[in-house]
Amino acid sequence: MIRNIDARSTLLSLLILLAGLLIWQVTTYVPDTGPVGVELSQAEQDSLLGQSMPAEDIEYYASQGVAFPQLEQIASLGLSRDMIDAAGGIRALGISVPEQGSAPAPGSLFPTPVQIGTELWATITDPFYVAGTNDMGFGIQMGYSLARVAIGYTLAALIAIPLGFVIGMSPVIYRALDPFIQVLKPISPLAWMPIALFTIGDSELSSIFVIFICSIWPMLTNTAFGVASVRADWVNVARTHELGALKTAFTVILPAAAPTIVTGMRISIGIAWLVIVAAEMLVGGTGIGYVVWNEWNGLRLDRMIVAILFIGVVGMLLDAMFAQLQRAVAYVE
Amino acid sequence: MPKHFLSIENLTQRYPDGQGGELTVFESASFGIDEGEFVCILGHSGCGKSTIMNILAGLAEPTSGAVLMDGFAVSGPSLDRGVVFQNYSLLPWLSALKNVTFAVQARHKDWSKAQVRAHALHHLAMVGIKDGAEHRKPSQLSGGMRQRVSIARAFANAQKLLLLDEPFAALDALTRGTIQDELIKVWSGTKQTVFMITHDIDEAILLADRILLMTNGPYARVAESVEITIPRPRTRDEIVEHPNYYAIRNHLVHFLASRSAGMAGKPGEPTPPIETVHIDRTTPAAVGPGGDAPAEAPLRAVND
Numbered sequence: 266m267i268r269n270i271d272a273r274s275t276l277l278s279l280l281i282l283l284a285g286l287l288i289w290q291v292t293t294y295v296p297d298t299g300p301v302g303v304e305l306s307q308a309e310q311d312s313l314l315g316q317s318m319p320a321e322d323i324e325y326y327a328s329q330g331v332a333f334p335q336l337e338q339i340a341s342l343g344l345s346r347d348m349i350d351a352a353g354g355i356r357a358l359g360i361s362v363p364e365q366g367s368a369p370a371p372g373s374l375f376p377t378p379v380q381i382g383t384e385l386w387a388t389i390t391d392p393f394y395v396a397g398t399n400d401m402g403f404g405i406q407m408g409y410s411l412a413r414v415a416i417g418y419t420l421a422a423l424i425a426i427p428l429g430f431v432i433g434m435s436p437v438i439y440r441a442l443d444p445f446i447q448v449l450k451p452i453s454p455l456a457w458m459p460i461a462l463f464t465i466g467d468s469e470l471s472s473i474f475v476i477f478i479c480s481i482w483p484m485l486t487n488t489a490f491g492v493a494s495v496r497a498d499w500v501n502v503a504r505t506h507e508l509g510a511l512k513t514a515f516t517v518i519l520p521a522a523a524p525t526i527v528t529g530m531r532i533s534i535g536i537a538w539l540v541i542v543a544a545e546m547l548v549g550g551t552g553i554g555y556v557v558w559n560e561w562n563g564l565r566l567d568r569m570i571v572a573i574l575f576i577g578v579v580g581m582l583l584d585a586m587f588a589q590l591q592r593a594v595a596y597v598e
Numbered sequence: 599m600p601k602h603f604l605s606i607e608n609l610t611q612r613y614p615d616g617q618g619g620e621l622t623v624f625e626s627a628s629f630g631i632d633e634g635e636f637v638c639i640l641g642h643s644g645c646g647k648s649t650i651m652n653i654l655a656g657l658a659e660p661t662s663g664a665v666l667m668d669g670f671a672v673s674g675p676s677l678d679r680g681v682v683f684q685n686y687s688l689l690p691w692l693s694a695l696k697n698v699t700f701a702v703q704a705r706h707k708d709w710s711k712a713q714v715r716a717h718a719l720h721h722l723a724m725v726g727i728k729d730g731a732e733h734r735k736p737s738q739l740s741g742g743m744r745q746r747v748s749i750a751r752a753f754a755n756a757q758k759l760l761l762l763d764e765p766f767a768a769l770d771a772l773t774r775g776t777i778q779d780e781l782i783k784v785w786s787g788t789k790q791t792v793f794m795i796t797h798d799i800d801e802a803i804l805l806a807d808r809i810l811l812m813t814n815g816p817y818a819r820v821a822e823s824v825e826i827t828i829p830r831p832r833t834r835d836e837i838v839e840h841p842n843y844y845a846i847r848n849h850l851v852h853f854l855a856s857r858s859a860g861m862a863g864k865p866g867e868p869t870p871p872i873e874t875v876h877i878d879r880t881t882p883a884a885v886g887p888g889g890d891a892p893a894e895a896p897l898r899a900v901n902d
Binding site: 498499501502504505506507508516517520521523594596597598 | 704
């Protein structure tokens with residue numbers, strides 16, 4: 266039955282994906298009209314052939330919209346198409362040809378799924394190239410973002426979990442710190458950015474600080490709550506076995522509060538990943554958030570969408586990591 | 599007053615009653631327990647049995663009074679006093695075996711891992727937790743199995759005093775009977791001093807050497823100490839045939855049903871001493887010093 270549900274839900278997901286992609290493709294697809302070809306009369310063709318211009322060249326230039334007078338000019342040069350191309354094309358030789366067709370240049374309209382797919386493939390196959398400060402592989406940019414999140418988040422965990430432990434154990438400290446936590450917690454992480462930029466100066470450190478400050482609160486409050494609500498019976502078990510404070514903390518309170526603590530960590534990593542993208546848009550330079558902004562500025566919507574897709578996938582993987590951890594520490598009462 | 603292994607002296611417990619006043623749960627409770635004795639305490643809810651238990655365990659502080667064990671005042675919890683809680687109090691993230699090794703390690707810090715494990719497995723097997731059941735988490739065990747683990751955990755540490763707080767209250771009658779038998783079996787091998795709270799009269803008669811009867815609260819007091827004059831080893835189906843069984847049982851029922859309500863102490867009055875009740879119908883004319891064996895004919899007492 267469960268296998269059946271799995272199969273059916275997977276099938277449904279695929280159908281929804283296909284339908285979505287199809288609608289996207291249909292609504293964004295604009296046929297590439299290309300240049301308007303020129304019809305040559307038989308006499309004109311014979312005339313050009315007479316000037317020893319190859320038939321296939323005549324056909325090619327006509328299809329590119331080059332009219333008969335210009336074709337005669339090309340024929341008078343007596344150069345093959347390869348040689349003209351080597352010289353930079355017919356325009357470089359001073360022969361005026363009509364503008365290329367009326368189709369819009371690719372990229373200036375919303376990209377189709379097919380264009381995205383092409384770009385996605387290019388990105389996946391070459392994620393680590395460096396072609397300049399503004400043109401690096403998504404792998405490298407993602408690495409910058411992940412490193413910032415890892416540093417800011419780890420610092421936050423190192424402070425929030427022990428502090429949350431103390432707050433959870435002591436009602437006095439809990440009440441003393443509660444007003445500060447309540448005021449600082451709802452501040453948007455990006456509102457910290459100006460303070461960080463002013464006091465820290467360095468944009469790299471500032472974005473790490475913003476990750477730190479936004480991931481600390483869920484971990485702090487969840488740890489405090491988890492520790493405070495450990496069942497008295499379990500603490501009594503530790504007491505009747507004469508366990509010391511440290512031993513009690515590690516063998517009874519930590520495992521008992523672990524599911525709540527890890528839930529806080531999972532919320533925090535989600536927020537940290539949301540915030541890093543916004544922070545990098547703001548400070549610029551490197552990172553996947555900067556990529557989104559940079560590609561938007563360059564109107565490379567296809568690359569931008571690929572970057573957004575990567576942000577989603579990495580966020581999902583981070584969340585799955587903590588879901589795994591959550592399962593590992595869960596227990597049934 | 600003779601020296602007891604465990605002596606409870608003038609224990610008083612008062613709580614604020616929430617309206618600015620005080621609620622005296624019990625006042626000047628004093629009694630003693632000898633080494634190796636199995637004592638049950640019976641009384642209605644609210645008479646402070648669990649509070650006494652928590653004070654003995656060192657988990658709560660009395661308003662006044664003292665508990666002496668082996669001549670030393672009890673302060674705070676200790677490995678010398680093991681507790682079996684009504685709700686098992688197993689750590690749910692540890693397997694049954696780990697719950698026991700956790701306790702054994704706390705007591706025998708110098709033992710090797712293998713030694714601790716073997717000791718724990720031995721005690722779990724004694725209460726019938728074996729053949730893979732020892733590796734299950736408490737949530738995967740039935741209520742009876744969980745309480746078995748809890749009992750194994752307590753006995754594995756061979757404390758001087760074992761405190762049982764209504765250990766079988768949450769179990770169905772059949773399981774309760776089986777585990778009572780196992781408890782007697784394990785206890786008769788160790789002869790530890792046991793103090794047990796229960797609501798179940800038959801359970802108390804089966805297990806105890808002596809039953810303390812508490813009056814209703816507030817100002818509850820230990821009114822009587824009833825000796826269980828039925829020789830050991832006892833089994834559930836044999837003790838009901840003993841001539842003393844229904845005599846004792848009727849006395850207890852009578853106390854709990856009608857007398858306990860009127861016997862509470864009164865504020866300001868000195869607490870009367872505990873009356874010792876000795877009921878023995880095996881020899882004619884042997885009526886205990888308490889003398890207040892029930893006048894009405896017990897249903898099945900042979901000698902009546």
